[in-house]
Amino acid sequence: MEEHQILIDELLHLLNGGNAHADLKRALKGLPADLRGAKPDKLPYSIWQLVEHIRIAQWDMLEFSKDGSHESPNWPDDYWPKETAPKSDEAWNKSVKQIELDREEFMDLIKKGDLYSKIPHGDGQTILREVLQAADHEAYHVAEIIVIRRLMGAW
Incomplete structure (x- = not known):
């Protein structure tokens, strides 16, 4: 039981940004409003598009x-x-x-503790898999937000 609680605690920590990199809140802190829609040369998306993409994908997984x-x-x-x-x-x-x-609601699912049972309407997915996917997805796009800010001199 103790090991299961350790996993739950680590997943909650991961969804909140983990230890290895900046989280979304930090990546957006101090971003000037006029840069939300800016697209540096040859990049296919803006910070706004990344934020909305994170929202839509996380909502879908949840x-x-x-x-x-x-x-x-x-x-x-x-x-x-x-x-x-x-x-x-x-x-x-x-x-x-x-x-x-939505992140908080994902954390509520984690706290229920049933991480390993297959989601009944899925094709093998578990809450554990969905949480890891959501955290990985957000971290990937947070890194892109930071790169865009660096390219625009706003980091």
């Missing part, structure tokens, strides 16, 4: 983990916003807040 009636968006088109910048500060704040809320 809903899949909870609900057998959930239908995922069409890949890849519906996972990436077309607009390069948020329509407003409100849209930006709403997206960032939703990422935080």
Whole structure:
């Protein structure tokens, strides 16, 4: 039982950013609003598009983990916003807040402790797999956000 709790604690820590790199909150801290939609030369996306992509993908993984009636968006088109910048500060704040809320809901699933049972409506996935995938996905795109900020001289 102690080992299982250690795993739960480590997964919670991982979803909150882990130890090895900056988390999303740190990657976005102090980002000037006018740079949210900027795309450095030859990069295919803006920070806004990355933030929205993180939100959409995490939401999809969470809903899949909870609900057998959930239908995922069409890949890849519906996972990436077309607009390069948020329509407003409100849209930006709403997206960032939703990422935080969905992450908290993932943490609630972890705390229930059933990490290894197959998700009934899946094809072999477990909560453990979905959590690891969500954390890995976010970390990957957080690194891209930091690179974009560095390229724009805003890190």
